[in-house]
Amino acid sequence: MDPDSALPATVAPRSARWLAAIMVPLVVLVAGIGLDAVDQIAPEPLGGESARYIPPDGHRTVLRDSAGALVVAEHSRSVGLEGLLAAPPAVAAAVLARLGDEEARTAQWWRVTRTDDLGTTTTDLYRLSTDGVAQVAAWGGAVGFVFEPELLLLPAVVRAGDAWRASGSALADGALTYDAESTAFAATGPFTGVEGAEVPLTGGCIGVDSSVRIAAPTDALETVLVDATVWCPGRGAVWSSGTVDGQSVGQAEERPVAVAALDRGLPPVDAVAEATGLAAPQPLPLVVIDPFFGERDGSVQFALPPVALADGRIVVANDRGDDLQWWRLEAQRAELDAAAHPGGTVIALAAIGDGVAATTAQRAVVAYDGWGRRLWQWRGPELILAPPLAVPRADGPPDVLVADRGGQVTLLAGDTGSPRWSVALGADARAPLELVGDAVVISDERGRVQALELADGAVRWRVDAGFVEGAAAAPDGSAVALQLDSGDLAVLSAVDGDERFSARYPGIARSLIVTADAVLALSDERLLALSAVDGSELWRDRGGLALLGAGLGAGDPVVVLDADGLRLHAGRDGALLDEQRLDPPPVSATRRAVVAGSAVVIVDSDGRVTRSVLR
Amino acid sequence: MRAVRRIGAALTRFWSGLISTPIRDGRLRDTGWPAGLRPVVVVGVVAFSLAVLLILLAPAIRAASPLSVSVGATVLSLPRLVLPTIFWLIILSIALVQSAALHLRARTAVVLTGMTVLVLLFLGSLDLGADGEGGLGVTPGKVVSIVAALALVVLTVVRHRRGFAWWEFPAVLALVATAAIVALGRSAEQSAAFGLDFGPPTASLVMSSIGQLAVPAALAAGVAVAEFAITAATAAVGALQKAPTPAAESTDAPAAAAPPTSLPPAVRAVPVLLLVAFLLVAAWRVAELLLALLLGVGANVDPGDLPLSAAIVGVIALLWWVLARARGDSAARISTVMSHLDSVAFPVAVALTVTLAPVVALLLLVQVLNAWGLDPAATGGALVLADALRSSLALAVVRLGVGLGLIVLAVLLARRGRRGAPELLAAIGVLAILSAAPSVLESRLPWSSPALAVVVALTTIVLAVALAARRRLTARRLALLLTALLLSAAAAWRDVLADPLSAVIGASGLALVLFGFVWGFLTDADITHGDSRAYPRPTRVLLFLANAVFGVTVLAYGALARSVDAGIDLDAFAQFGDQLLGTAVILAAVMAVWAATMSADSRAPRSTVAP
Structure with missing residues (x-):
């Protein structure tokens, strides 16, 4: 050791002490500033003053058109290439070619998806730029458009009396052209809907009279749209009235708390009665069909476990665009049946009756019907990580039970999304909710497990069980099984929380199923089957990724998903009934599976979907 | 006043x-x-x-x-x-x-x-x-x-x-x-x-x-929670022991060092205070046990956990005796044991997680190599090795090895005349071996901290009764036994110390x-x-x-x-540390107190709190 290393501070050179006192904090500070400087924060919204008229991401607008039909619109805001991912390739390619790679990377997009009473969905894509707000493209309808240059709807600064015009191509290579003239006017109202209700004008709305002529140079086809549109801050276009080729059209915003669900009309798919085998896995290409632009491959990334609906469709959250997608599994491929944008990143999904409830990064629960129409949304204080739980009701659609990360448990009315009751756990919520008879069992980050009465949220019982990784209820609601992170497997009475029996499992907990006669726990190292009566071991097998119940009856077979295959085990003795190999997913992909009707559907997070039919 | x-x-x-x-x-x-x-x-x-x-x-x-x-x-x-x-x-x-x-x-x-x-x-x-x-x-x-x-x-x-x-x-x-x-x-x-x-x-x-x-x-x-609980127990007894007389304060000696009758009234009151405190704590421990066993309320004591818990206490007591024999000297005092905690806990923690550093190095290496263009398939072996090092079996082997190694090390240190550290290492060694057992046997071993607390409390009360019957229950011994009783409470309830914080943060592990x-x-x-x-x-x-x-x-x-566990589940490791190291430290402290109680040592007693 150098002699100076142990020098007391008092004899050290004064200059060294001063230098250290200045330089050490300075370098620390500069490092902090540097890290902060390179951190990417959301860019300031473009579009000038007109950007204030554009609804935020995840906003829902309900409009009633002049024919009396209800149109539910969802708004998406995004930055960069992500904004083009939902567009048909022809649209995306045309826009990319025009903007160039560099500009497309920083482009700010606004996308509006409208679904009407008939389930017809159309989408308009707009760009916010220094010029203002302009329409880029439209798809989903009988005719699609790609505007070049973009069709300016609102200049960056717009005042009553301002006028502007634009013209160009409305489809690639000038197959269609457009010519538009617009004039702003003071939106003083009143503006009323088809039922006579006045649209509230809040925050300084502005009106735009416009005339758009779309023509095909090669023939005599021509369409003229003349209308007056009223824009209000944060709400978008709230009222419009005009004509299309002389026929009256128009729509006005309504503000219902909830929209009634529409029946999708697809028959339920029956589960296989007694599966004894698995059909060879069949890759299902994802196809999106656009009435105008045609078919295209679905480019998706599935971030969450898929959800199966009773009609055999699967619902997934597409990480590219944060959209919910309903996929219909056909004989040779999967077709996009509906899509929605709840806003922000989708965190959890659950089937609620015929519909779907999604929780989002905006701390919201958003409910949809089978057509992908948003019914209602509810915002809580924290993120909701666990999938919502459907609570059946005798007199209406199922209620939705959610527990946010902060430990607030709330029962939402299934038809309106309004809270029926809400209770605090007193700790962060941990594992998924589990319905056990007329109570819900939930665990928290203080190691407690409690059963809450569904009627009012009152605590029925509470035990210190430890940190729960997974929970499953017995089919008859008499008990609940808990997979603890300590490696213990505990089965508690649903009546008072008393422990009936416990066992050990090795490895990392993956799945838990309780059938009429057995508790089946899967970890990455072991599949363990215990008697539901006394906890005695029935059989064991190797571990896997996920355990899927083909049924919950005594002795019903179970399916184990591995990284490279599927196994079908007899529930009674664990005998291997069948086995199918799967191509292993890429290292970066997560593999999940769900039982949809009579098939096991394997969904890789990189967008691959494979089906193996139970037979 | x-x-x-x-x-x-x-x-x-x-x-x-x-x-x-x-x-x-x-x-x-x-x-x-x-x-x-x-x-x-x-x-x-x-x-x-x-x-x-x-x-x-x-x-x-x-x-x-x-x-x-x-x-x-x-x-x-x-x-x-x-x-x-x-x-x-x-x-x-x-x-x-x-x-x-x-x-x-x-x-x-x-x-x-x-x-x-x-x-x-x-x-x-x-x-x-x-x-x-x-x-x-x-x-x-x-x-x-x-x-x-x-x-x-x-x-x-x-x-x-x-x-x-x-x-x-x-x-x-x-x-x-x-x-x-x-x-x-x-x-x-x-x-x-x-x-x-x-x-x-x-x-x-x-x-x-x-x-x-x-x-x-x-x-x-x-x-830390166990350490804090032990310090609280000894500090409480230390505070009770000391009389507010200048002499007592200056010598740091409990009143029991001299016959009560020869001391001022304020000092004579101390044994009574101690006695009352001992009886109250003993009543609390017994009542809690009865409530738990008969009504199933309060502490979570499973009667089935008692035999093995008693055996664990017995094994550690035996090791304590072996170490004292190996040293050819008396047992370590609680202050000596606790003074070695800081120097023992972290190295033992490192030993128990010895596979983590290679795992981290492997994971980093694989990601670096992949980013530089190496085929991910070529680094698959490293990932398999990392998984193996993190498997239940590897963890069990490490715990078993560390447990046995610590016991051997304890005996070697005791032979060299070291005091305090061997006792601590031996107790941790026993608990480390126990922690490996569930993975090896694939069955939960029937013991728990509340059951250990019951064994400690009952043994302490029996000891007090026996000493009283033999008219050897001095104030000093009473103070030590009171410490043991409080330590039994610490074994059962130390989690409560973190409860106010967990209520604020919302997660007890955190x-x-x-x-x-x-x-x-x-x-x-x-x-x-x-x-x-x-x-x-x-x-x-x-x-x-x-x-x-x-x-x-x-x-x-x-x-x-x-x-x-967003990054790494520190909560689970801290719980494990509490269960293994915390329980071992409390049991080591209890052994020290019991050993001091049983010894015929008439040295001028000092505070049981390590300064």
Whole structure:
């Protein structure tokens, strides 16, 4: 050791002490500033003053058109290439070619998806730029458009009396052209809907009279749209009235708390009665069909476990665009049946009756019907990580039970999304909710497990069980099984929380199923089957990724998903009934599976979907 | 007024024994620091405090700011605005540990520098290239990370065995920060083009890769609650024992040292106080047991856990006797045992997690190689090895090995006349072997802390009755037995100490780790007061700060994500540390108290609280 290393501070050179006192904090500070400087924060919204008229991401607008039909619109805001991912390739390619790679990377997009009473969905894509707000493209309808240059709807600064015009191509290579003239006017109202209700004008709305002529140079086809549109801050276009080729059209915003669900009309798919085998896995290409632009491959990334609906469709959250997608599994491929944008990143999904409830990064629960129409949304204080739980009701659609990360448990009315009751756990919520008879069992980050009465949220019982990784209820609601992170497997009475029996499992907990006669726990190292009566071991097998119940009856077979295959085990003795190999997913992909009707559907997070039919 | 004064004095002593003295003796303080170390310590303390503040305010920060959410195998949500602060804290920790490595003995320096280099290369590998072409591209982030890593290696070679210099830390920090800023900046720029927020996934990747290095600190932190409970028990008894007479205060001797009748009235009251306290605590322990066994309320005592728990106590008592025989001397006192806790807990925690460092190195290496273009299939073997090192079997083997090794080491140390450390090591060894058993036997062993508490309490009461029957229950013995009873309560209820914190934070695991980190930061710095050629004092200080700041940063990340296992499940490791190390320490303390009670030793007794 150098002699100076142990020098007391008092004899050290004064200059060294001063230098250290200045330089050490300075370098620390500069490092902090540097890290902060390179951190990417959301860019300031473009579009000038007109950007204030554009609804935020995840906003829902309900409009009633002049024919009396209800149109539910969802708004998406995004930055960069992500904004083009939902567009048909022809649209995306045309826009990319025009903007160039560099500009497309920083482009700010606004996308509006409208679904009407008939389930017809159309989408308009707009760009916010220094010029203002302009329409880029439209798809989903009988005719699609790609505007070049973009069709300016609102200049960056717009005042009553301002006028502007634009013209160009409305489809690639000038197959269609457009010519538009617009004039702003003071939106003083009143503006009323088809039922006579006045649209509230809040925050300084502005009106735009416009005339758009779309023509095909090669023939005599021509369409003229003349209308007056009223824009209000944060709400978008709230009222419009005009004509299309002389026929009256128009729509006005309504503000219902909830929209009634529409029946999708697809028959339920029956589960296989007694599966004894698995059909060879069949890759299902994802196809999106656009009435105008045609078919295209679905480019998706599935971030969450898929959800199966009773009609055999699967619902997934597409990480590219944060959209919910309903996929219909056909004989040779999967077709996009509906899509929605709840806003922000989708965190959890659950089937609620015929519909779907999604929780989002905006701390919201958003409910949809089978057509992908948003019914209602509810915002809580924290993120909701666990999938919502459907609570059946005798007199209406199922209620939705959610527990946010902060430990607030709330029962939402299934038809309106309004809270029926809400209770605090007193700790962060941990594992998924589990319905056990007329109570819900939930665990928290203080190691407690409690059963809450569904009627009012009152605590029925509470035990210190430890940190729960997974929970499953017995089919008859008499008990609940808990997979603890300590490696213990505990089965508690649903009546008072008393422990009936416990066992050990090795490895990392993956799945838990309780059938009429057995508790089946899967970890990455072991599949363990215990008697539901006394906890005695029935059989064991190797571990896997996920355990899927083909049924919950005594002795019903179970399916184990591995990284490279599927196994079908007899529930009674664990005998291997069948086995199918799967191509292993890429290292970066997560593999999940769900039982949809009579098939096991394997969904890789990189967008691959494979089906193996139970037979 | 006299009664009030006495109560006041007792409370003051209790506070002193519980809080003031441990902090006064164990805090980080200038014990002849070289010039330039103090500003680094100030930076470290500020960073530690900032991280603690982030933990305490995490729910409020989340409520008040937008959350950035990424969904993958798990959901990660973070208040976006504080993410640069987390990266800053991580980089500070790396700079602290590498600054320490400059002056460590060669083999330790090689290990630490190797890990720093891997972390730098890993950060550089985040810069995949503007076109997303992947690993084959030579990108500025990768180049800068290599240059920084080489510079660190050169610096380490040049400065090895030289004295601490004030400019070393800023120089190391500048190198590490430059590499991180370039890599993170470019990675952010590339992600933003696709509308993606690089921050949370990158933070998650960094935390899941290097966060495991905080595990030994978390394990050691898990013992803090037990340590605090033991200190509380001994401090309480110490406060009760002492009479407010000048003589008693100056000699630090309990009143029982002299016959009660020869003392002033105030002192004569002390045995009565002790007796009343003993009876009250004994009644509480018995009532709790009866309520638990008969009505199933209160403590969670399963009668089936009692036999094995009694056997565990018996085995440790036997080992205690063996160690005393091996030493040819009497058993260790509780103060001696507790004085070795800080020097034993962290090395044992490192030994119990010995497979983690290779796992982290393998994971970093694989990611770096893949980013530089190596076929992922070629690194599959390394991942398999990493998985094997993390498997239940590997953990069980390590625990068994460490347990047996600790017992052997305890006997060897006892033969060399060491006192305190062997007893502690033996108790931990027994618990380490027990902790491996469930994985090996695939069955839960029927013992628990509440059951151990019952065994300790009942044994203590029986001991008291036996001594009273033989008219050997002196005030000193009574005080010791009261300590044992309070320790039994600590064994059963020590989790409660972290409850107020867990109510604030919302997660008991988080609270337990935070409590351990903060208490350790305040009281466990006595190791920095020493000096040696292999571990010079500035190096000790820097390592202490690096360990503390990194541990609490990983915890802050978990708290802000409102998921303690967002990076690495420190909570589970702290629980394990509490269960294994905490239980062992409490049992060792109980043994010391019982041994002192049973001894015919008539030395002038001292406080049972280690000063």
